[in-house]
Amino acid sequence: MAAGAASGGSATTDTYKEARNWLLLPSWAVLGIFVLAPVCMMLVYSFLTKEFRGGVIWEPSLAAYDQFFFDRGLFGDEPAKIEWTYITIFWRSIWQAGAATLLSLVIGFPTAYFIATRPERVRPFWVFLITIPYWVNLLIRTVSMKFLLRDQGPLNDFLIGTGLIDSPIHIVNTNFAVQLGLFYSYLPFMVLPIYAAVERYNFSLSEAAADLYAPKWVTLRRIVLPAIKPGVIAGCILVFVPSMGSFLAPDLLGGAKNFMIGSLIEEQFKGNAGNWPFGAAASMILLTMVLIILLIFARQQSKAENGGS
Amino acid sequence: MSERMSNAIDVRNAVKRYGDFTALKRISLTIKDNEFFTLLGPSGCGKTTLLRMIAGFEDVTEGEILLYGDEIEKLPPHQRPVNTVFQNYALFPHMTILENVAFGLEMRGKSKSEARTRAGEMLELVQLSQFAARKPSQLSGGQQQRVALARALAPQPKVLLLDEPLSALDLKLRKAMQLELKHLQRETGITFIFVTHDQEEALTMSDRIAVMSAGEMQQLGSPTEIYEQPRNMFVADFIGETNLLEVSVDQVMNGRAVCHLGGGHALTCNSVEGINVGAKVHMSVRPERLFTTDVPVEGEALKGRVVENIFVGTDISTIVDLAEGPQFIVRTSNSERGNKRIFEPGSEIFVNMELGAGRLLVD
Numbered sequence: 265m266a267a268g269a270a271s272g273g274s275a276t277t278d279t280y281k282e283a284r285n286w287l288l289l290p291s292w293a294v295l296g297i298f299v300l301a302p303v304c305m306m307l308v309y310s311f312l313t314k315e316f317r318g319g320v321i322w323e324p325s326l327a328a329y330d331q332f333f334f335d336r337g338l339f340g341d342e343p344a345k346i347e348w349t350y351i352t353i354f355w356r357s358i359w360q361a362g363a364a365t366l367l368s369l370v371i372g373f374p375t376a377y378f379i380a381t382r383p384e385r386v387r388p389f390w391v392f393l394i395t396i397p398y399w400v401n402l403l404i405r406t407v408s409m410k411f412l413l414r415d416q417g418p419l420n421d422f423l424i425g426t427g428l429i430d431s432p433i434h435i436v437n438t439n440f441a442v443q444l445g446l447f448y449s450y451l452p453f454m455v456l457p458i459y460a461a462v463e464r465y466n467f468s469l470s471e472a473a474a475d476l477y478a479p480k481w482v483t484l485r486r487i488v489l490p491a492i493k494p495g496v497i498a499g500c501i502l503v504f505v506p507s508m509g510s511f512l513a514p515d516l517l518g519g520a521k522n523f524m525i526g527s528l529i530e531e532q533f534k535g536n537a538g539n540w541p542f543g544a545a546a547s548m549i550l551l552t553m554v555l556i557i558l559l560i561f562a563r564q565q566s567k568a569e570n571g572g573s
Numbered sequence: 574m575s576e577r578m579s580n581a582i583d584v585r586n587a588v589k590r591y592g593d594f595t596a597l598k599r600i601s602l603t604i605k606d607n608e609f610f611t612l613l614g615p616s617g618c619g620k621t622t623l624l625r626m627i628a629g630f631e632d633v634t635e636g637e638i639l640l641y642g643d644e645i646e647k648l649p650p651h652q653r654p655v656n657t658v659f660q661n662y663a664l665f666p667h668m669t670i671l672e673n674v675a676f677g678l679e680m681r682g683k684s685k686s687e688a689r690t691r692a693g694e695m696l697e698l699v700q701l702s703q704f705a706a707r708k709p710s711q712l713s714g715g716q717q718q719r720v721a722l723a724r725a726l727a728p729q730p731k732v733l734l735l736d737e738p739l740s741a742l743d744l745k746l747r748k749a750m751q752l753e754l755k756h757l758q759r760e761t762g763i764t765f766i767f768v769t770h771d772q773e774e775a776l777t778m779s780d781r782i783a784v785m786s787a788g789e790m791q792q793l794g795s796p797t798e799i800y801e802q803p804r805n806m807f808v809a810d811f812i813g814e815t816n817l818l819e820v821s822v823d824q825v826m827n828g829r830a831v832c833h834l835g836g837g838h839a840l841t842c843n844s845v846e847g848i849n850v851g852a853k854v855h856m857s858v859r860p861e862r863l864f865t866t867d868v869p870v871e872g873e874a875l876k877g878r879v880v881e882n883i884f885v886g887t888d889i890s891t892i893v894d895l896a897e898g899p900q901f902i903v904r905t906s907n908s909e910r911g912n913k914r915i916f917e918p919g920s921e922i923f924v925n926m927e928l929g930a931g932r933l934l935v936d
Binding site: 466468469471472473474475476477478479482486487490491 | 628629630649650651652655656657659661663664665666667676677680681724725728
């Protein structure tokens with residue numbers, strides 16, 4: 265086929281183009297069936313009327329979005345006020361995901377840097393170590409985390425045993441526990457892209473900076489970080505986005521008070537008590553928020569790249 | 574004034590070991606103020622290691638390095654007042670050309686505007702002012718090279734280190750840069766230490782050359798000394814082209830020696846210290862100091878047969894099969910073709926040596 269393209273006659277080129285379109289069909293099918301169709305379905309559902317035993321009635325309605333943003337009293341006959349419940353949950357989700365991302369960055373960056381600066385033949389081993397915990401189901405890992413952190417758990421036993429503290433620290437059912445759980449769930453997504461970026465980094469640039477009188481931390485800030493920024497941003501996105509919609513860690517480690525948007529959506533579709541249009545609407549709002557955040561990231565990225573010239 | 578008189582760099586008994594491997598075997602050398610000094614040798618000879626030790630990128634296993642009298646071998650690179658031009662230039666890709674050149678000045682505590690003004694002047698010096706706002710990737714190799722040079726010179730280092738900076742350039746550009754570098758060195762008055770494996774480059778640019786091999790210094794001297802009076806086999810072979818003959822020494826007197834070839838043919842040549850009567854050593858003679866004739870011009874002329882004439886632009890190289898020895902290369906400059914005869918392949922001829930052209934070597 266490459267030969268056909270190379271021979272260059274317009275007929276062969278057209279055949280080649282046609283063949284290429286057919287060959288791309290599986291990719292389009294996968295994208296259509298697994299990405300586009302479910303999102304469209306959710307979009308449609310969010311504008312339908314809820315059925316009380318779960319499911320939907322095919323009758324257009326804005327009730328789901330109205331319920332998310334406005335409070336019209338118990339019987340829906342009072343003047344509309346802003347409904348803060350879900351906005352608060354939403355805000356908490358952003359905040360928690362942001363904190364988890366920051367935590368992953370603080371721990372993940374040095375880890376990735378460490379791995380990338382090992383001799384080439386031992387690097388795969390370190391990467392392998394990072395991925396080992398991910399052979400175990402996320403639910404099991406999160407539950408284990410709860411056992412580890414609870415008041416009578418090994419962590420508190422250890423701290424009391426060493427005499428550092430007298431009474432156990434309450435970690436489970438706090439915001440911090442959720443952040444820790446999210447951090448633990450998504451750490452490799454931070455480490456791997458940064459590792460890839462640092463591995464590609466040309467270390468003679470660091471030597472050049474040191475040669476030009478830059479102390480180590482200045483070299484890191486002004487030379488190393490700008491060079492590996494794409495890896496850092498990719499890592500942050502890969503941790504932040506799934507953390508936003510996560511429900512396992514908030515449910516198991518956060519308790520009822522530390523509810524996140526993922527749990528809210530999950531509840532709408534579970535059992536018979538749910539409200540499908542409301543869940544779909546919350547999903548669409550989450551999707552929109554994430555897209556806006558990514559867009560801001562991308563904007564700044566391209567601005568930084570074009571800024572110099 | 575006293576600083577002007579002292580040496581720019583003193584390397585004293587410097588040793589570098591990587592585990593069991595010794596990269597530098599106790600090197601001592603002195604580089605004078607305002608000198609264009611070249612470390613020359615094949616790859617793996619330790620020349621780059623020595624340069625990186627002066628810059629601070631490699632620890633010194635043993636020994637000392639002094640910069641204008643101050644010990645620097647324990648200082649981190651950013652505290653040494655020397656700058657490096659890297660082989661791959663190592664320009665900061667996310668900064669403009671001007672920001673690259675200004676970086677070192679800012680790090681030395683100059684204000685941003687001051688650093689930029691001075692960086693602008695440096696770019697003028699290397700004739701790249703119009704590219705100040707571009708990124709390194711938008712420049713050609715030769716231009717990047719000049720940016721690297723401007724960046725390293727901008728903070729006015731006491732010594733400039735150049736690690737094979739011209740190796741990535743094509744021949745014509747390389748020749749132009751050689752002259753430009755020499756010029757810059759005179760203009761700035763900064764001591765240059767230049768690392769290269771290209772002997773021609775070293776001969777063209779240097780005030781003095783240290784020839785290195787296998788972690789040891791083979792010879793240190795001016796380009797003429799190194800070329801005309803190689804101390805040993807390695808230097809004679811590495812610098813320029815040479816003909817080698819195995820000889821036995823019969824007599825040594827006043828720097829001259831009489832020796833004979835395997836077949837008994839006697840030759841007179843220059844001797845060096847360390848050559849004793851009875852020794853079997855090599856004699857080196859440069860191709861351009863030989864000429865061919867159909868009758869022997871001098872008594873010691875060597876008999877041979879022409880194998881081939883090779884035209885190499887400025888000269889003609891004649892390959893001669895010696896009756897009593899290996900093949901010899903005789904080089905005749907094109908401008909001399911009128912005076913000296915070029916013989917057809919197959920001709921029986923004599924190879925004559927200019928007076929004092931032959932030189933004995935220690936192994």
